[in-house]
Amino acid sequence: xxxxxxxxxxxxxxxxxxxxxxxxxxxxxxxxxxxxxxxxxxxxxxxxxxxxxxxxxxxxxxxxxxxxxxxxxxxxxxxxxxxxxxxxxxxxxxxxxxxxxxxxxxxxxxxxxxxxxxxxxxxxxxxxxxxxxxxxxxxxxxxxxxxxxxxxxxxxxxxxxxxxxxxxxxxxxxxxxxxxxxxxxxxxxxxxxxxxxxxxxxxxxxxxxxxxxxxxxxxxxxxxxxxxxxxxxxxx
Amino acid sequence: xxxxxxxxxxxxxxxxxxxxxxxxxxxxxxxxxxxxxxxxxxxxxxxxxxxxxxxxxxxxxxxxxxxxxxxxxxxxxxxxxxxxxxxxxxxxxxxxxxxxxxxxxxxxxxxxxxxxxxxxxxxxxxxxxxxxxxxxxxxxxxxxxxxxxxxxxxxxxxxxxxxxxxxxxxxxxxxxxxxxxxxxxxxxxxxxxxxxxxxxxxxxxxxxxxxxxxxxxxxxxxxxxxxxxxxxxxxxxxxxxxxxxxxxxxxxxxxxxxxxxxxxxxxxxxxxxxxxxxxxxxxxxxxxxxxxxxxxxx
Amino acid sequence: xxxxxxxxxxxxxxxxxxxxxxxxxxxxxxxxxxxxxxxxxxxxxxxxxxxxxxxxxxxxxxxxxxxxxxxxxxxxxxxxxxxxxxxxxxxxxxxxxxxxxxxxx
Numbered sequence: 074x075x076x077x078x079x080x081x082x083x084x085x086x087x088x089x090x091x092x093x094x095x096x097x098x099x100x101x102x103x104x105x106x107x108x109x110x111x112x113x114x115x116x117x118x119x120x121x122x123x124x125x126x127x128x129x130x131x132x133x134x135x136x137x138x139x140x141x142x143x144x145x146x147x148x149x150x151x152x153x154x155x156x157x158x159x160x161x162x163x164x165x166x167x168x169x170x171x172x173x174x175x176x177x178x179x180x181x182x183x184x185x186x187x188x189x190x191x192x193x194x195x196x197x198x199x200x201x202x203x204x205x206x207x208x209x210x211x212x213x214x215x216x217x218x219x220x221x222x223x224x225x226x227x228x229x230x231x232x233x234x235x236x237x238x239x240x241x242x243x244x245x246x247x248x249x250x251x252x253x254x255x256x257x258x259x260x261x262x263x264x265x266x267x268x269x270x271x272x273x274x275x276x277x278x279x280x281x282x283x284x285x286x287x288x289x290x291x292x293x294x295x296x297x298x299x300x301x302x303x304x305x306x307x308x309x
Numbered sequence: 310x311x312x313x314x315x316x317x318x319x320x321x322x323x324x325x326x327x328x329x330x331x332x333x334x335x336x337x338x339x340x341x342x343x344x345x346x347x348x349x350x351x352x353x354x355x356x357x358x359x360x361x362x363x364x365x366x367x368x369x370x371x372x373x374x375x376x377x378x379x380x381x382x383x384x385x386x387x388x389x390x391x392x393x394x395x396x397x398x399x400x401x402x403x404x405x406x407x408x409x410x411x412x413x414x415x416x417x418x419x420x421x422x423x424x425x426x427x428x429x430x431x432x433x434x435x436x437x438x439x440x441x442x443x444x445x446x447x448x449x450x451x452x453x454x455x456x457x458x459x460x461x462x463x464x465x466x467x468x469x470x471x472x473x474x475x476x477x478x479x480x481x482x483x484x485x486x487x488x489x490x491x492x493x494x495x496x497x498x499x500x501x502x503x504x505x506x507x508x509x510x511x512x513x514x515x516x517x518x519x520x521x522x523x524x525x526x527x528x529x530x531x532x533x534x535x536x537x538x539x540x541x542x543x544x545x546x547x548x549x550x551x552x553x554x555x556x557x558x559x560x561x562x563x564x565x566x567x568x569x570x571x572x573x574x575x576x577x578x579x580x581x582x583x584x585x586x587x588x589x590x591x592x593x594x595x596x597x598x599x600x601x602x603x604x605x606x607x
Numbered sequence: 608x609x610x611x612x613x614x615x616x617x618x619x620x621x622x623x624x625x626x627x628x629x630x631x632x633x634x635x636x637x638x639x640x641x642x643x644x645x646x647x648x649x650x651x652x653x654x655x656x657x658x659x660x661x662x663x664x665x666x667x668x669x670x671x672x673x674x675x676x677x678x679x680x681x682x683x684x685x686x687x688x689x690x691x692x693x694x695x696x697x698x699x700x701x702x703x704x705x706x707x708x709x710x711x712x
Contacts, residue, residue, distance in 0.1 A: 121555075121559065122559065122563075125555055125556065125559055128552060128555075129552070132545075132548065132549065132552060135545060136545075152480050152481060154481045154485065154486045154489050154490050154494070155486070155490070155494065156486065156494055156495045156506065157565065157566070158480075159479045159480065159481065159483075159486070159495075159506055159507060160506050160507075160511070160565065160567070160568050160571070161515070161558060161559075161562060161565075161571075162465070162478070162479070162512065162515055162517050163479070163480045163481075164461035164462045164464070164465050164478065164479055164480040165465040165515075165517050165555070166555060167462045167465075167480065168462045168463075168464075168465030168466045169465075169548070169551055169552065169555055171433060171437070171462065171466060172437070172466060172543060172548050172551070173548050173552075175437040175441075175543070176543065176544060176545055176548050179441055180545070194417075194426065194459075195458070195459060195462065195480060197426065198426060198429060198430055198433075198459050198462065199462065202426075202427070202430035202433075203430065203433065203434070216422075216423075217417055217419070217422035217423065217425070217426050218419060218422060223419050223422065226419055227349070227419050227420055229349055229350070229420075233349070237348065237349070241345070241348065242423060243345050243387065243421040243422070243423055243424045244345070244419070244420060244421055244422045244423055244424075245423070250423050251423060251427075254423055254424060254427055255427070256423075256426075256427045256430070279437075279438070279441070280401075280438050280441070282431055282434045282435070282438075284427065284431065285391070285431065288427070294387060294424055294427070296344070296387050296388055296391065297387050297388075297390070297391040297394075297424070297427075297428065297431070298391075300335070300341055300387075300388050300391035300392060300395065301391040301392070301394045301395035301398065301431075302395060303334075303335055303341075303395065304334055304335055304361055304391065304392045304393075304394070304395025304396050304398075304399065305395040305396070305398045305399040305402070306399075307334050307335065308334075309332035309333070309334050309362055309363045317632050318632075319629075336627065337627065337629040337639075337641050338627040338629075338641060338643050347608070350608045351608060351658065352608055352633060352656045352657065352658055352687045352688065352689060353633075353656075353687070354632070354633040354639060354687060355629060355639060355641055355685070355687065356629075377632055377634075379632040379633070379634030379635075379637065380632055380633045380634055
């Protein structure tokens with residue numbers, strides 16, 4: 074689905090979201106009030122310029138519209154691979170975006186992630202994985218790396234990876250795996266506007282992270298919750 | 310002098326903390342290992358490549374996590390990540406003087422890529438939560454594999470990064486960029502280029518590393534001891550200040566091709582000599598020129 | 608990956624108060640050795656997970672040699688190996704047993 078279609082279905086009451094290269098930004102109207110939209114399109118590669126502009130939008134919303142929910146619709150091919158961006162410390166620019174989102178959450182902005190097309194690796198990490206809750210559309214793709222590249226790097230035969238990916242959610246691409254592991258709360262089938270309203274009505278708590286609880290309950294990630302709990306509570 | 314670069318995770322902890330004060334949580338004999346590695350036919354380390362626990366640094370209570378770069382490049386899997394996340398969350402109960410993250414990692418462990426990516430995001434969330442609770446989180450970065458991938462992002466979320474010249478910090482490692490984009494984009498075999506791009510000196514000059522030390526465990530210890538007990542607020546004024554700093558960096562250096570051009574534009578004399586200077590001389594030469602943040606040691 | 612297991616009877620039991628010891632790292636060409644107390648009727652049990660296949664006889668020779676030197680009992684030794692040479696295996700086992708027993712053989 075194109076970003077134009079997604080926005081139209083999310084905001085039947087209208088929106089003023091506009092595009093500037095890969096950046097998607099503006100405001101949508103809902104029955105629950107206005108929602109700030111900050112996202113990416115066209116399989117955006119997230120480099121220092123885009124990360125900075127997204128952070129700029131987050132800070133603008135925090136300053137001008139305290140408490141307004143923020144929707145992050147993303148289509149990203151991952152981080153930009155460039156010597157110039159690495160020289161200027163791309164990881165710090167993305168961390169800055171994460172800090173801005175973190176400060177927004179703690180000052181009462183509900184943050185909702187939406188993978189409407191593709192989310193790869195650090196592109197996913199720097200956006201939707203920092204939201205209070207992340208959702209995806211049915212055709213969305215989420216991955217770290219495709220299986221053939223993974224086979225090359227790990228030196229594990231592709232056939233082995235392919236057959237294991239039928240039984241394990243932990244490494245193979247696919248949004249269903251991320252649902253099973255708790256990182257994607259739900260797939261939005263049908264009426265997008267209704268899904269958005271329901272997500273806006275939920276309460277979030279920035280000091281807790283329930284994804285490993287969901288991942289365990291859904292059977293996709295069986296160790297993260299219990300190991301983190303032991304690291305937190307076991308006697309030293 | 311004991312090299313940080315050459316040391317194992319356990320040796321670094323032993324040299325960093327006050328003698329015999331380290332108590333490990335989830336010890337090797339608990340065998341909290343990765344089932345995913347076994348499933349793919351790879352042996353799994355007893356600690357899944359990260360040592361977590363508590364101890365004293367110059368008499369002050371700290372929580373510590375140390376990644377073992379020799380095991381799978383310090384890559385983050387489900388168990389490895391959950392140990393770090395749990396340790397960070399423990400800080401909110403125990404309120405130590407600091408959480409010290411001795412990072413050495415290429416990022417997500419591909420054998421369990423989805424679990425690793427989510428685990429890194431959980432570490433990031435936990436760092437933000439600990440910082441919101443006004444407990445400093447300090448990164449020590451001087452190992453062979455540097456700090457890359459999602460953990461490079463996580464490192465830059467912390468209060469401060471202590472780096473040696475040998476330490477490296479970035480998102481995509483030079484080898485990854487070369488493989489993906491071609492050798493003309495980044496020649497990963499050009500060691501000098503790699504160091505001046507992602508190495509400790511460039512990160513210090515940009516204001517991304519708070520402290521630059523020599524490759525000596527004692528120097529990391531001294532630098533960390535200065536940083537404990539001093540949490541930087543992570544609030545709107547703080548991120549606004551960082552925003553202004555990053556905007557200025559973008560505006561001044563957007564067109565650069567090489568780190569040396571940054572150093573020259575900052576008015577550092579003879580920038581071409583920086584890579585060969587020892588850290589004391591380097592700090593003298595760059596004083597007043599390197600970008601500094603609030604809270605950074607002069 | 609190959610799993611190997613050996614048991615050497617007739618050693619001198621090491622006091623169970625000794626806390627577990629981990630030596631080495633599971634990095635390329637290296638191995639990690641974990642030594643713990645265990646009630647094994649005086650035997651020394653050694654379990655190995657190794658990335659390299661088909662070296663069972665070499666492991667047996669190296670381990671027999673180590674056991675003959677140390678003659679420890681009621682000890683469980685667990686090894687994760689990433690292709691270490693026999694010399695490195697001997698070195699790490701000696702380091703680990705020395706740290707565990709608090710003395711030389």
